[in-house]
Amino acid sequence: MDCxxxxxxxxxxxxxxxxxxxxxxxxxxxxRAQWWGYELLQxxxxxxxxxxxxxxxxxxxxDGRARDAVASxxxxxxxxxxxxxxxxxxxxxxxDGTTLERCSSLVEVD
Numbered sequence: 001m002d003c004x005x006x007x008x009x010x011x012x013x014x015x016x017x018x019x020x021x022x023x024x025x026x027x028x029x030x031x032r033a034q035w036w037g038y039e040l041l042q043x044x045x046x047x048x049x050x051x052x053x054x055x056x057x058x059x060x061x062x063d064g065r066a067r068d069a070v071a072s073x074x075x076x077x078x079x080x081x082x083x084x085x086x087x088x089x090x091x092x093x094x095x096d097g098t099t100l101e102r103c104s105s106l107v108e109v110d
Contacts, residue, residue: 031048055070
């Protein structure tokens with residue numbers, strides 16, 4: 001998977017990326033910057049105003065039968081912040097230091 005999403009846990013079915021499939025961002029989230037200050041830590045964090053969307057071809061297995069589908073996952077930017085360096089570069093991080101974003105809801109689309 002080229003995108004750091006994990007599928008939600010579901011005891012009734014298994015969802016896995018289709019062979020050779022990659023996440024595709026079909027809509028980027030709309031965000032705004034919000035001032036955040038706490039003691040010595042100050043800066044801006046991102047707040048999602050309109051979620052984006054990522055899609056991936058998947059294989060869904062339910063009751064022992066597999067079928068092909070396309071899964072859609074909302075993309076949120078809440079809480080992300082930019083770490084700027086003195087060379088003009090930037091990296092996006094999460095405050096907890098993790099990079100894995102778990103898809104909280106997964107929808108099959110046409």
